[in-house]
Amino acid sequence: MKGALAIGIDLGGSQVRVALVQTDGTVLRKEVEPTDVSGGPTVVLKQFARLIDRISASETSGEVSCVGIAAPGPLDSETGTILHIPTLPGWEEFPLRDVLARQLGLPVLLEGDAIAAAYGEWQFGAGRGLRNLVYVTVSTGIGGGAVVDGRLLRGRRGMAGHIGHIRLAQNGPRCSCGAAGCFEALAAGTALARRARQVIAETPSALPCISGAEIDARRVVEAARAGDSGALELIKHEAQYLGIGFTAVIHAYSPERVIMGGGVSQAFDLLEEGIHNVIQRNALPPFRDVRVVAAGLAENSGVIGAASLALRQEMAF
Numbered sequence: 182m183k184g185a186l187a188i189g190i191d192l193g194g195s196q197v198r199v200a201l202v203q204t205d206g207t208v209l210r211k212e213v214e215p216t217d218v219s220g221g222p223t224v225v226l227k228q229f230a231r232l233i234d235r236i237s238a239s240e241t242s243g244e245v246s247c248v249g250i251a252a253p254g255p256l257d258s259e260t261g262t263i264l265h266i267p268t269l270p271g272w273e274e275f276p277l278r279d280v281l282a283r284q285l286g287l288p289v290l291l292e293g294d295a296i297a298a299a300y301g302e303w304q305f306g307a308g309r310g311l312r313n314l315v316y317v318t319v320s321t322g323i324g325g326g327a328v329v330d331g332r333l334l335r336g337r338r339g340m341a342g343h344i345g346h347i348r349l350a351q352n353g354p355r356c357s358c359g360a361a362g363c364f365e366a367l368a369a370g371t372a373l374a375r376r377a378r379q380v381i382a383e384t385p386s387a388l389p390c391i392s393g394a395e396i397d398a399r400r401v402v403e404a405a406r407a408g409d410s411g412a413l414e415l416i417k418h419e420a421q422y423l424g425i426g427f428t429a430v431i432h433a434y435s436p437e438r439v440i441m442g443g444g445v446s447q448a449f450d451l452l453e454e455g456i457h458n459v460i461q462r463n464a465l466p467p468f469r470d471v472r473v474v475a476a477g478l479a480e481n482s483g484v485i486g487a488a489s490l491a492l493r494q495e496m497a498f
């Protein structure tokens with residue numbers, strides 16, 4: 182059956198993900214590559230073109246009518262302009278939506294990545310049927326997107342949901358934004374890796390499974406799964422920080438559910454109990470029954486959400 186298709190692009194600080202998406206959220210084809218960070222917009226736009234060629238190469242079951250692109254912010258989704266991305270130098274004030282629309286000859290929608298992912302999870306993932314949810318991505322950084330009263334929350338210039346920069350500690354670790362003690366600086370995957378490095382620096386024998394190897398959040402999780410007691414302790418602390426941040430988010434938005442995505446959510450089964458223990462202890466009593474769940478679309482929430490938002494906009498015209 183012929184149907185409308187959209188291209189979804191998720192521009193991340195470490196990976197570019199491009200997918201061909203149907204109106205029902207099904208991903209027909211997908212390509213992923215490391216982001217050419219040092220090249221800036223010119224090179225990354227060529228990267229988009231190459232990946233789009235690849236997913237469009239074979240015969241499709243419909244016609245591509247639009248493109249939805251999700252990117253880290255802050256970005257202005259009303260004007261389609263990237264404002265500033267700490268992890269991607271050279272993109273300040275870049276009019277990505279219009280440049281890409283000219284390059285591809287298709288209508289383009291630009292959305293904040295966690296807002297797009299919240300929409301994807303709401304329509305096709307772990308948030309189906311809800312009127313209130315918050316999606317939180319926990320990876321290199323922490324971002325958020327919310328559905329409130331049955332509407333996707335965008336806020337002024339489409340910049341709502343920068344929950345990674347809620348300050349949880351006055352004198353905590355330095356954040357990518359320059360402040361200290363942000364939720365992101367305490368609980369993102371990079372923070373988990375930093376704590377692992379600190380533990381090893383203090384006690385070289387503390388994490389036998391990962392000592393000597395390049396330390397990132399994934400290795401800490403692997404070591405925890407292998408039963409390394411030091412890694413399990415790090416995961417316990419990670420769950421506490423996530424629980425504190427999620428409690429703030431639950432108080433602010435009153436969601437029925439919090440949906441956790443991003444690389445660190447691959448350890449959700451190890452984190453779940455600790456996160457809920459903190460919410461049980463710290464949230465005001467009427468908020469304590471709010472559950473945190475793992476993203477239903479895994480790493481595709483952003484591409485599916487961005488493509489679906491673009492299709493929705495096209496259909497409205």
Ligand SMILES: [Zn+2]
Nearest residue numbers: 346356358363
């Ligand atoms: Zn910050």
